[in-house]
Amino acid sequence: TGDVKVYVNGNLEASPTLPTGSLNLENCILGQEQDSFRGGFDPSQAFLGIMDEIRIYNRVLNETEVYNNYCDTMTPTTLGLVSWWKLNKSTGTSAPDYLQTNNGELFNFFESSGSCWAIGRKGEISDEGYGVEYDATPPSAITNLSALTGVIPASIDLIWTAPGDNGTSGTLNGEYRIQYSSYNDTFAWDLNNAQLSISTFNVTPGDDQYYTVKGLEKDTTYYFRIWTWDSAYVSDNWSSISNGATTWLQIIDDTPYAVTGLTAERIASGILLNWVKSIDDGAGENDV
Structure with missing residues (x-):
């Protein structure tokens, strides 16, 4: 339709309308501003920022789905998801499609001062360069429970x-x-x-x-x-x-046995009770 929605941190920030047309992804350069399709490129037009991962859908996502994708740390909305580049390799110049749907591989990544490969994760910014740190090592299994x-x-x-x-x-x-x-x-x-x-x-x-x-x-x-x-x-x-x-x-039944021989005798000051005490509480110990 030509309507473009721009989200920042999961929130809709702009809704411009652009000319419609087809897009050839064979030589598409992500993060590059060009004056014309496949036009000249100047270093000042480079995208300055962090690309944590890249996803391509064959449908329009609504605002709730975009926000949930932004907040999700694991699995994004998968309906209509045709390509997903996680960008979580530690070295190299290419990034494979995680979905393995034969939609291509991203190439020509490079390391420079101010940018670096890092496995993406929300929450922790690296002190070195502009990578985002990711804890991919789980705790060891407990072996002495x-x-x-x-x-x-x-x-x-x-x-x-x-x-x-x-x-x-x-x-x-x-x-x-x-x-x-x-x-x-x-x-x-x-x-x-x-x-x-x-x-x-x-x-x-x-x-x-x-x-x-x-x-x-x-x-x-x-x-x-x-x-x-x-x-x-x-x-x-x-x-x-x-x-x-x-x-x-094993729960030991330590309820004392009932007393025996209970009698009542009327005396001047009241009633006198007499009984034979239990000498065993059921646990084999004469401690009553």
């Missing part, structure tokens, strides 16, 4: 060693997810189905971590797994699944 019957009735205490933000290094600010089951052979472990989520803040790698799972059934074997996330604004930056921890939850 253990489970013990808890001091609190109907509970199990979990113990493990904290990994790091990147593998085994770096202060951890993120999340633990714990999943548990009373059966193991056919159970599908999945962090998205974990019953427990624990936020982490300023955790030092190697520190002991503790968590008590409450409200469990007695005389039941429980199996546990745990995952770690490092809050890298990338929702799949999770560790691999931990080792398995297993324990049998």
Whole structure:
């Protein structure tokens, strides 16, 4: 239609109308202002800024979709998406189409003072050049998760060693997810189905971590797994699944036995009660 909408940070800023026509993408230069199609190029016409990624759709996106794409850290709107260049290689001069739809590859990237290759991520600007840093290294998998019957009735205490933000290094600010089951052979472990989520803040790698799972059934074997996330604004930056921890939850019935021989005798000052005390509380200890 010739209507162009310009969005900045997900917000509509301008709606100019331009002449309509066909566009030959074979030699299209992204980020270049030209006086005419395939016209001369002057360095002053270069785009000065950061291209985090490039997407091409075969339909018009509405304002909500544009805003959601801007805010999304993982998967953009895919309806009508025909090409997607993530620009997340660390070296080289070309960028492949992530969708692998044979819509071409971007070429002639170059590094210079003031610009650099970097895997894009919202939130952290690099101190070197104008790249955007991206945390692509998840925490290491926890390998020493253990489970013990808890001091609190109907509970199990979990113990493990904290990994790091990147593998085994770096202060951890993120999340633990714990999943548990009373059966193991056919159970599908999945962090998205974990019953427990624990936020982490300023955790030092190697520190002991503790968590008590409450409200469990007695005389039941429980199996546990745990995952770690490092809050890298990338929702799949999770560790691999931990080792398995297993324990049998035995809850001792320590309710005292009932007294016997209860009698009542009327006396001048009232009623005198007599009974035979229970010497066993059911736990095998004569401590009543």
